Amino acid sequence: MTDELFAQENKFQTWSSTIPGKVEFFSSEGSDTSVPIPIVPLPGVDDSYPPQKKSFMMLKYMHDHYLDKYEWFMRADDDVYVKGDKLENFLRSLNSSEPLFLGQTGLGTTEEMGKLALEPGENFCMGGPGVIMSREVLRRMVPHIGECLREMYTTHEDVEIGRCVRRFAGVQCVWSYEMQQLFYENYEQNKKGYIRDLRNSKIHRAITLHPNKSPPYQYRLHSYMLSRKIAELRYRTIQLHREIVLMSKYSNTEVQRDDLQLGIAPSFMRFQPHQREEVLEWEFLTGKYLYSAADGQPPRRGMDSSQREALDDIVMQVMEMINANAKTRGRIIDFKEIQYGYRRLNPMYGAEYVLDLLLLYKKHKGKKMTVPVRRHAYLQQTFSKVQFMEQEEMDAKELANKINQDSGSLSFLSNSLKMFVPFQLSKSKAEKKEPKDKKINILIPLCGRFDMFARFMVNFEKTCLIPNQNVKLVVLLFNSDSNPDKARQVELMRDYRLKYPKADMQILPVSGEFSRALALEVGSSQFNNESLLFFCDVDLVFTAEFLQRCRANTILGQQIYFPIIFSQYDPKIVYSGRVPSDNHFAFTQKTGFWRNYGFGIACIYKGDLVQAGGFDVSIQGWGLEDVDLFNKVVQAGLKTFRSQEVGVVHIHHPVFCDPNLDPKQYKMCLGSKASTYGSTQQLAELWLQKNEPSFGKNSIANGSLRTA
Template sequence: YVILHGYRKKLLSASKFIHDKNLNKLEIEVNFLTVLKSNMNIFFPGAEIGTSANLLYHILWMVPFTLTSQFPSTFQMQQLFHENYEHNRKGYIQDLHNSKIHAAITLHPNKRPAYQYRLHNYMLSRKISELRYRTIQLHRESALMSKLSNSEVSKEDQQLGVMPSFNHFQPRERDEVIEWEFLTGKLLYSASENQPPRQNINSILRTALDDTVLQVMEMINENAKSRGRLIDFKEIQYGYRRVDPMHGVEYILDLLLLYKRHKGRKLTVPVRRHAYLQQLFSKPFFREIEELDVNTLVESINSDTQSFSFISNSLKILSSFQGAKEMGGHSEKKIHILVPLIGRYDIFLRFMENFENTCLIPKQNVKLVIILFSKDSGQDSSKHIELIQEYQNKYPKAEMTLIPMKGEFSRGLGLEMGSSQFDNDTLLLFCDVDLIFRGDFLQRCRDNTIQGQQVYYPIIFSQYDPKVTYGGNPPPDDDFAFSKKTGFWRDYGYGITCIYKSDLLGAGGFDTSIQGWGLEDVDLYNKVILSGLRPFRSQEVGVVHIFHPVHCDPNLDPKQYKMCLGSKASTFASTMQLAELWLEKHLGVRYNRTLS
């Protein structure tokens, strides 16, 4: 890649001048230098003869031109000398995964060192990819030669020298089948238990798809000039993707392309093609045998030399992080657990038993706040008050508070009221009475919540109906049993939240006008994103949502009612088990999962 500045536009005008002269092949062969020399005062006014001669040789070197081939057209010259003038970009190229970038011999403007380093880094990464691909090709050739010579194939050649195929892994049972993910131009649909059923294609997958399509188009257009046609990529109509952990990433893509014929009768037509692709894993180049002892490394560097003090100072940061990992991070930060509630005494009794085992007996640094809604009579809350008093008498040093509220239940209003009791540096945990949790979850709540920067939104595991799951048999005693059969990750729920009071206020707080079930958590989640805070989402193995029958009030807002019905439908059982029950009922025999 050559970066040109002063002569760039002049070279383009020179090529356009010769092209507009309509010179035939023989005239170009004989008179190319003569034409340029005679018009040097037009292209490069004030240039000396020596400079002109050197410049002509530079032109001949840079332009893909020989005396026996056709001179490039103006359009081709524009592709070779890539212009990147965009408003307020100042030479920054957003998308480097671009065929125009790869085909160009110059990029302009590209004057800022940071942009030049970025471009250089990208070109080196491309070179690394090409070399690793060449390595795989050599392993394939080596494996083939070993077979032809009846010699033993090395273990490395067996792993890296396999030819592309979708049949490397042969499942023995249906549960072992690696499922495909369906994708469109913008969305990804997944049946995996740790993935949302539908999500936007993230930047990592988007980059991988763009790079894959770019390589496909380069292979298709490898001999485009001799064939007199060019094929451009338009879009991905749809596709499938899956990851074979032992071999690589596999794609089936339906591509919409533009066929452009420039020999003979010019023609441009849209075409569709299926591409079956496999991106194989290559040899790993790094493996960490044992955990790095940062403290020992810092002491070793300090004792050897003082010239690397900047490395030592950087490693001290890692050392403190390692210490935090060992000590449990912000272990002394108090968590204020807020639980809005109306009725449901039996469920509340189970919650308090779990709270006693998890927090009261181990003396966790927490404070429990129950926001208890009740109707005008107040009779439905008397048992709850008595239960709280029993625990307060049993654990007099524990911090437990009950805030009574009158009127219709509103989760957002209750959490807003509860959080208003504390100062801005308070760490809040918005909880539900249907949950049971363990102590490790509380520590992750502390570690993953950063005041002014990050809010922790755990993805919790929700149990299916045990009557359906276990067919009337008693469920196991362990509620923390994670499998496709027992439950699912509630990736659409944002109700369980760890957030600082100051960040809650900065985001705008809850919408207290929302009554009844749902929507208040989604509203707050959107506010958190818009406020500039970073939501941290991950599966949380320390929390389980215990199954309970869902009742959806028809008088709810239509949007809330629809969400409630969707949540209710998702709690019956897994789609696979429901399908098996349906087949068993209609076929009249027990459905054999393995043989099917």
């Protein structure tokens, strides 16, 4: 049931196609029937509220036109969502020859109690989530509609329909707790006219869902239902693959490769490691955090939204399986919380979980009781076959012609590819185009550390000066008395400027004691909002390829690039006194680690730095300024792009932590210092060699000691 104002195509394009019958939209007399949905204008009916006459005349129309053609008749509001497959399965389990009046049982709100003219034991079916009546109910009631319209006691059309059915069909809305679950009404206190939380078992169990007033939310709900259907079909394919593998054993026939891969029985032993490095490690989890010992992962991190949703989906499916026969067993089990659990990803087969669940056991047959219980769940989400599709088929010759017409770029593909990448591809000629060699302004805070600065300049010469890269180097040199190398640093820069007179290099003096935040704030103030800044450190080396990624991964007004850089371990430990390798870009577990906690290296436009609020110049000395800026960027609503960057390496150097630092900074400094000695494995082996003389001999004999 709808009215002319709300007769919208979105309802017809979503759930109506799943109904194994006929769907019509009943509106007032004179409604526009040219819209692409089946509108039925009811003679003598207007769109006034409450729609009592419209409801009764709609039932009369169905009686007069379809009584002998259909077994069941449903009246629903235009903001409802109906699952056609569940509706069909439910109704086929009932006898349509009996007078049945189905829906969510209503008695009225607390304020309406005693005002609806309902006797004790009387009820009605709530109209919002839908009302279903068998053919027999419609046959008995409709001849008396005129009398029902003349003798109404309330303004609620669903109450009056229930009264008419009870009076003339001899039945009333079914008293059943199950109806409340099948005909779902969203009872959120702050009703917004749509169903917000889709990932819960109530949504899955329901046949109808109400309300969903806005078309975008109706499409959102329909899209979610289709995704659930896809998941069910994928699971069914996995079951079929398993059946094929099982039957092939009985029939002694050859199994196809896909069946072997996808049809393997559920087990945590599907992958058999042959070496220690191949063992798949588990991550420990609680309801809020993930704990990991894997290389490249922080020891503890909060769950992001996708991980949280995945876990919620898993728990929901587990509870649906547990409660599949709850009605027969006379009990229901509710989920309370995850006490703890483990998870890992098997790249060949899927995700695996071990969850310790706190549940509530509710017995409603016999002696009623509610008991908290804990259960372990061993779960697997098996990968199904990879599939892809092209939205538009393109002829090979046509594709070749398009490439030839615009061979210099991928502009003809850009629009369709933008959705797959977080940064912009080359744009069409009509759009503003950023140059591929956008100038990068490299800012380096410096105080002392002449040898490191000299090494940095050697790398800068090789990477930027000789190839004539479009960059500007700004050395932010502190003038404090604690910088004994100032004169030598100025002289070194003068030598490079003389050698490369066209290069854009400058020294910018900074007063006061060393503060990285202050230096970068002073340096960035020299540029306009469209300038691309690279916050660098003197103990880094980088490649030309990184500079290009710095340009590509940074988008003005949208995205900041915070690369995860590789940090070297102490060469004295890594190489055990031997001559270290001069290749700084050797990425192994033994030579270094990814600085997941480091946010100091960044590519950012000056305008975005201003929007985020800039650096906190009150932070003195080592650390914290990078974390503070990263938090500000996130809070400003700008996207952050984080990835391992193979074009930047932090060269090892001895770390000195000033005890006079802020306690939080000092603790971070000590943690950073400890992480630079060597890998956990190598430090353990060194300790064993020193304290267990037999270890070294046995390890060498077994070949377990490794070199870089």
